Amino acid sequence: MSAPFYRVIKGKFVIKGKEPDGDSVRFIADNPDLYEELHRSYRIELSRDRSVQLRFEGIDAPEVHYGRDAQILGDKTRDCLLEGMGFKNIVFLGNRVESANPDSVPGAILSKAADANGRPVSYIFLEEDTKQLDDADWIRVEEKQLEKTINHQMLQDGNAYYTVYTSTPLTHRESLRKAATKAKADQLGVWAEDVTNQFELEDKTSITTPNGQLILPKLFRRSIDYLKAVDKGFEGNLKDWLISISSGSRNENDSVVVGNSMELKLSDLIKQRNNKIVFQADLLDITFVEK
Structure with a gap:
């Protein structure tokens, strides 16, 4: 500790x-x-x-x-x-x-x-x-x-x-x-606006001002970077992109400890179907591994 x-x-x-x-x-x-x-x-x-x-x-x-x-x-x-x-x-x-x-x-x-x-x-x-x-x-x-x-x-x-x-x-x-x-x-x-556990990601307007949904800032940053990759030709969803960059020089697939016991990758906590993303963890129960 x-x-x-x-x-x-x-x-x-x-x-x-x-x-x-x-x-x-x-x-x-x-x-x-x-x-x-x-x-x-x-x-x-x-x-x-x-x-x-x-x-x-x-x-x-x-x-x-x-x-x-x-x-x-x-x-x-x-x-x-x-x-x-x-x-x-x-x-x-x-x-x-x-x-x-x-x-x-x-x-x-x-x-x-x-x-x-x-x-x-x-x-x-x-x-x-x-x-x-x-x-x-x-x-x-x-x-x-x-x-x-x-x-x-x-x-x-x-x-x-x-x-x-x-x-x-x-x-x-x-x-x-x-x-x-x-x-x-x-x-x-x-907390009055947060929808991290289930939100839609169609394009940047889904999560940016003035009318976007509010999600955990770290996940927002990852989502924006993913959408930039899509604009450059990446084919796949957010989870796919996080996995694809895990071995790169800029690894944004953060390691996360859930409940002080189980270490996973950020991609492991994401479930996606079409444009709907489900984040499968309580935001008050996760700890990011310091890089």
Whole structure:
């Protein structure tokens, strides 16, 4: 089981000139050297303003922009995130923030690793909840602390899907799942619209704005990539495509643990007849294997 110890890195969250979404913002550390002890730190690259893109631990929000494609509720969940972090009067040009008040918010991230794309996988704390945290410390993140994170709040309000990986400590999965379970029972946010377990995929309009169905963002991304392959001549359904790329350099047929016991491929959970797709697992009962 993963040890739930995370490194405290203080700094500020920035959005001006950036393209935040519902599960990722950019962060400027007070001391960027603190990234060096994170697992896969060599993948982290600072931009010119010393900011890095974060990946929020435990959540996945509807896509604001996956290439040129977006999901319904993407803008809404992004706006809820930014408002919850303390940003106001935000002016967008497309998906880019032109101005906001304030244009940065102090706080801290708790992280133990970067993902394959070089994003520190992080819990997000606002400044008022960091007074007992010392910069650079490695701390054990208990449930009471977890409940103070923006990650937990997004799940609690139904503004993001519960999406965890094998790198997420088991105790954290249980706590985050509990928040998401209640939001789902109350039909909050994404849960009022979600049709992941059974949806139709005829073309991009089936799952994109303005009138598409809402599905798990990871499955949305796979579906969009599949439809692009179809446009280029691929013959077969989504399951076939996932299997076909399993041995390629970009394997999108994710490994998934169901019920903390059985490891399958994403394609194993998909049943398709014509344009109707059935996803054969409870979204609150799956864990993706970290790449």
